[in-house]
Amino acid sequence: MAVKVYDWVAYHARQTPERLALLDLHSGRRFSYADMNDRTSRLANALRTTFDIRPGERVAALTNNTTDCLEMEFACAKLGAIYVPLNWRLTVPELEFIVSDAEPKLFIHEDVFGDEAEELKNRCNIAALLELNASGADSGYEHAIETHEPLAQVAEIDHDDTWVLMYTSGTTGNPKGCRITHGMTFWNVINLLNPHRLAQDMVNLVTLPLFHTGGLNVYANPAVHMGGTNIVMRSFDPGETLRILQDPDHGVTHLIGVPANWLFMSQHPDFAAADFSGLRAAAVGGAPTSLELLKVYEDKGSSLQQAFGMTETSPLVTALTPDNALGKPGSAGLPAMHTEVRIVDEEANEITEPRTVGELWVKGPNVTPGYWRQPEANESSFTDGWLHTGDAAYQDEDGFVYIVDRWKDMYISGGENVYPAEVENVIYQLPQVAEVAVIGLPHERWGETGQAVIVVKEGESLAEEDVLKHCKENLARFKQPGSVRFVAEIPHNATGKQLKRELRKDAIDD
Secondary structure (H helix, E strand, C coil): CCCECCCHHHHHHHHCCCCEEEEECCCCCEEEHHHHHHHHHHHHHHHHHCCCCCCCCEEEEECCCCHHHHHHHHHHHHHCCEEEECCCCCCHHHHHHHHHHHCCCEEEEEHHHHHHHHHHHHHHCCCEEEEECCCCCCCHHHHHHHCCCCCCCCCCCECCCEEEEEECCCCCCCCCEEEEEHHHHHHHHHHHHCCCCCCCCCEEEECCCCCCHHHHHHHHHHHHHHCCEEEECCCCCHHHHHHHHHCCCCCCCEEEECHHHHHHHHCCHHHHHCCCCCCCEEEECCCCCCHHHHHHHHHCCCCCEEEEECHHHCCEEEECCHHHHCCCCCCCEEECCCCEEEEECCCCCECCCCCCCEEEEEECCCCCCCECCCHHHHHHHEECCEEEEEEEEEECCCCCEEEEEECCCCEEECCEEECHHHHHHHHCCCCCEEEEEEEEEEECCCEEEEEEEEEECCCCCCCHHHHHHHHHHHCCHHHCCCEEEECCCCCECCCCCECHHHHHHHHHHC
């Protein structure tokens, strides 16, 4: 039986109308739940009457982080339309592929992306554009809200209907549109509820991009479901994040970052005096986290809660609670309450032996029904409802999951599997290392061998022979990198994940 979707924002507008729903740090705008419901309802009516948006039709958005992003998303929910948040770091040709695939009827864009929007309109035959100003100044977006009455009747939709079409990063080819349903989003909230201590009084600081599942679904959408507050930062800045966390007027309780975010904060001059005691949930995910970084935050009295998730799983799959974060360092935690996991070998046989590495598969109501217009990808990515994550992992004797690395990042040296995260953990033990990424490069004799790409801390010095000596003392021979390359910075994508493919390309081109 289909499960009906209910209007979260309208509910809180009735129950706690004066409670702060949204705070936009860039513009200083503040919206109560009554305000948020009024604006999203008026925007939904504008989308329907002015732009003829119907259930199932797509509305794309190209903008930096702003509270308008959440207004657009929930306006689409009231209409039964599909929200398509776009990565503003992509070039027009990259966006052209995504926009052509999604076929949005309306393209909403921040004014700073006006040229890109016009070009995409022409290239992709978009029916209409709508411009917004992130400071809340006069714009087509604000005019649409001001000149329309609230929507008279929300659409009748259910949990199986797609709410968000979110495109994956395309690290192994063209991006794929992941269908995130209303049901997936709901079950993600339920899965997060206990391990991440969601509550109505939660205050979530949004620093990750809202076009990414980490920004949107941990914890922005859950905060709205709970009737909490979202403080939206235009883009991540380590110093500003530390300042906001220390401000009692904000009272931040929840924050998620990828390892690079937490690393950069730990290297900021203000970190030494920072107090993280107000955080109920300090989550880290998106990539393997070094044990050295975990120890840095443990010494500050704040346990980073490692978790594992994907766009395709809305995203939570496994999580550590604060109680077991210290007892299981390096683990991504136990499966979420309403999620199943299994580890399989290369023949898809389930591995039951503890600490044996295989590929992680996931099943549950939080898993996507499939990719947008990608029948071949759907065929290859699922087996009997199990999603193939592409992540190398194992479970210990207690069932805790450890993400070793991405299958694609693993390389084979002399017939042995090498997982870069393990090597990176060892190199992070060197106090001079600010950041490291280990990649596999072609090798005439061994097939592949590792290269450690290192950013040295400011004011420090480090020689290749010191790194190789340290690795020799702490790693099996086949895991030891064959070379070291020092760089000024390691490239990251918009969510802070290391772009190892660019490092490989640079090394091979050299």
